[in-house]
Amino acid sequence: MIFLHRAPFVVPVGEPLITDGAVLTENGRIIDVGRFVDLRITPGAGIIDHPGTILTPSLVNAHIHLELAHLAELGQRETPKNFTEWIKSLLVLREEKEVHGNFLEAQALLDSLYYSGVGLAADIGNLSKSREIGAGNRVKTHFFWEILGLSRQAEERNLQQLANLDRENKDVSCTAHAPYSTAANLLQSVKKRAGEKKQLFPIHTAESADELEFLHNGSGPLRNFVEEKGVWDGSFTPPGCPSVEYLDRLGILDYLTLCVHCVHLSDKEIELLSLRQAKVCFCPGSNRYMGVGKAPVEKILAHNILPALGTDSLASNPYCSIWEEMRILCQDHPGIDPAMVFTMATRGGAEALGEADYGTLGPGKVARFLAVDYEQGADLETFEFLAQIGGQVKIEWLK
Numbered sequence: 001m002i003f004l005h006r007a008p009f010v011v012p013v014g015e016p017l018i019t020d021g022a023v024l025t026e027n028g029r030i031i032d033v034g035r036f037v038d039l040r041i042t043p044g045a046g047i048i049d050h051p052g053t054i055l056t057p058s059l060v061n062a063h064i065h066l067e068l069a070h071l072a073e074l075g076q077r078e079t080p081k082n083f084t085e086w087i088k089s090l091l092v093l094r095e096e097k098e099v100h101g102n103f104l105e106a107q108a109l110l111d112s113l114y115y116s117g118v119g120l121a122a123d124i125g126n127l128s129k130s131r132e133i134g135a136g137n138r139v140k141t142h143f144f145w146e147i148l149g150l151s152r153q154a155e156e157r158n159l160q161q162l163a164n165l166d167r168e169n170k171d172v173s174c175t176a177h178a179p180y181s182t183a184a185n186l187l188q189s190v191k192k193r194a195g196e197k198k199q200l201f202p203i204h205t206a207e208s209a210d211e212l213e214f215l216h217n218g219s220g221p222l223r224n225f226v227e228e229k230g231v232w233d234g235s236f237t238p239p240g241c242p243s244v245e246y247l248d249r250l251g252i253l254d255y256l257t258l259c260v261h262c263v264h265l266s267d268k269e270i271e272l273l274s275l276r277q278a279k280v281c282f283c284p285g286s287n288r289y290m291g292v293g294k295a296p297v298e299k300i301l302a303h304n305i306l307p308a309l310g311t312d313s314l315a316s317n318p319y320c321s322i323w324e325e326m327r328i329l330c331q332d333h334p335g336i337d338p339a340m341v342f343t344m345a346t347r348g349g350a351e352a353l354g355e356a357d358y359g360t361l362g363p364g365k366v367a368r369f370l371a372v373d374y375e376q377g378a379d380l381e382t383f384e385f386l387a388q389i390g391g392q393v394k395i396e397w398l399k
């Protein structure tokens with residue numbers, strides 16, 4: 001099947017905006033992208049007009065926890081007093097509302113991502129069965145089994161689980177939760193396993209002031225929390241430095257490490273991220289809800305790092321929409337070019353997940369892209385519209 005999709009605007013991402021553009025596809029692949037008058041139209045191609053729209057790549061959600069979708073009521077509450085209070089509430093609610101294997105809310109959330117134009121996502125889960133949520137969905141979903149444990153006992157239990165996985169030859173991607181929740185040796189072991197398999201290693205990094213305080217001197221709300229939970233056995237030695245520096249000391253920072261959140265970064269750490277070619281994923285909607293601060297987006301961009309965008313879970317983000325992430329990022333950082341914001345939501349995510357088929361429109365790419373209704377915002381410049389429309393956007397999937 002050959003189709004020629006024509007629209008007033010085509011946003012290839014990485015190439016200039018095309019007016020009166022078109023995308024030629026054949027059997028699920030893009031053959032050509034350009035001005036309508038310049039494209040050589042294959043005989044027999046079905047020409048489909050999309051008046052009043054912008055053709056764009058599908059969006060990428062580079063960080064979500066689908067398995068927490070049934071805890072959406074937490075993300076509807078008021079901003080927590082601090083980060084640690086939110087973790088406590090999450091654990092209480094998770095205990096109350098245990099999932100019994102059906103993941104109905106998670107499936108519905110993934111479907112809603114698809115209907116909003118997300119074609120690719122990175123899903124993090126603590127339950128190994130959570131990998132079933134995204135399997136076979138229209139959103140291509142990379143699942144990462146997240147490991148955490150600070151005590152010696154938790155470390156040994158998790159290392160044993162990893163060994164069992166490999167003995168059973170299960171090729172599941174594993175990752176660690178965060179530098180404050182996972183023992184150093186365990187962090188290094190999970191990263192080593194991911195590195196050997198050339199798998200991405202997403203990790204929550206530099207998200208809150210509580211995290212920084214705990215890493216600096218082992219004190220603060222997180223210390224109180226782990227003591228209350230009875231998992232503080234004194235085996236964790238605070239590194240006395242912030243998160244990215246710590247990960248680098250452990251040898252964890254490289255081009256396959258995706259640092260998620262990156263709210264509290266020193267200039268030295270931004271240099272380190274750049275030097276190690278580490279990937280960055282911002283979650284502005286979750287950061288706003290949690291009240292943890294705003295990421296230094298301008299400084300990251302000044303270091304030629306192209307970040308991805310992620311929603312995090314419904315438990316810390318009432319929307320879980322990449323359109324909303326763009327809108328919030330524009331509000332928080334009005335000086336950033338909206339075209340760059342849209343690039344983060346598309347190419348940034350695809351590059352972070354190592355999926356060359358996604359994130360841009362060009363010859364050879366997968367023909368799964370969007371016609372975005374522009375009629376509701378035609379007074380705005382194209383990229384301002386795309387980056388600021390938020391969740392009220394209307395899209396249609398094209399192939």
Ligand SMILES: [Zn+2]
Nearest residue numbers: 065204312313
């Ligand atoms: Zn997360």
